[in-house]
Amino acid sequence: MHGIGGWTDAQIINAIQHGVDHAGNHLYPAFPYASYNKAELQDLVDLVAFWRTLPVSDVPSQPHEVGLPFSIRRAVGLWKLMFASDDFVIQGDLTAEQTRGRYLVEALGHCAECHTPRNMLGGLSRDRWLSGAPNPSGEGRIPNITPGALTWSEGEIAEYLKSGFTPEFDTAGGSMAEVVKNTGQLSDADRAAIAAYLKIVLEVATAPAAP
Ligand code: HEC
Numbered sequence: 001m002h003g004i005g006g007w008t009d010a011q012i013i014n015a016i017q018h019g020v021d022h023a024g025n026h027l028y029p030a031f032p033y034a035s036y037n038k039a040e041l042q043d044l045v046d047l048v049a050f051w052r053t054l055p056v057s058d059v060p061s062q063p064h065e066v067g068l069p070f071s072i073r074r075a076v077g078l079w080k081l082m083f084a085s086d087d088f089v090i091q092g093d094l095t096a097e098q099t100r101g102r103y104l105v106e107a108l109g110h111c112a113e114c115h116t117p118r119n120m121l122g123g124l125s126r127d128r129w130l131s132g133a134p135n136p137s138g139e140g141r142i143p144n145i146t147p148g149a150l151t152w153s154e155g156e157i158a159e160y161l162k163s164g165f166t167p168e169f170d171t172a173g174g175s176m177a178e179v180v181k182n183t184g185q186l187s188d189a190d191r192a193a194i195a196a197y198l199k200i201v202l203e204v205a206t207a208p209a210a211p
Contacts, residue, residue, distance in 0.1 A: 016036045019033035083122075130144070144204070145198060146202065148205065162191055163184065
């Protein structure tokens, strides 16, 4: 058995929340545990239970290539101390719906891993939360979805997350098409919660494109 199939549930959940593998090694943050560390234990237990229903794969785990500073695995421990905060970014008096949306966006949906710019060490810039970022694939930019830039109504945002259609009847493209395959399976209430949360995110102007 390859991959994580032979790990215990506790080992898998520890990896998801703390980025540590079954032998205690730090995992690279290409695995977005700095988002998943905010997930609730019961949701992770359910997730692992679902994975256990999937057929066993005989493909060996692939080695991965990561750039500096992460080619030194031990540097990842320091990185975690600096960037893997388990506090939610948006704080304050939230309604139940906004709180649910915050959980879906900041933890399970890990939306910020794409939509938030990173500092030089690859940590998410919490003060530029969801304000857009260079596309890791190298092409174009991932859009700013803070309220000033994303002017769609909550209903329009929810529809986009359901069907992928924008109010202009474009369709979600690039890596967002994959995200919509998932958000499309959420309940209407959860999509509405995400939209409600996006409306209370701090408005940040789109950064000018790098020269
Ligand atoms: C894997 C990277 C990735 C993740 C994760 C991601 N997005 Fe996106 N998102 C994109 C890209 C790329 C686009 C641009 C799509 C296009 O050009 O059609 C986009 C577009 C959007 C748009 C439309 C913005 C516009 O002005 O057209 C919204 C709204 C959005 N994302 C919300 C979310 C939410 C909410 C989540 C979390 C549930 C999320 N995204 C997670 C990559 C991502």
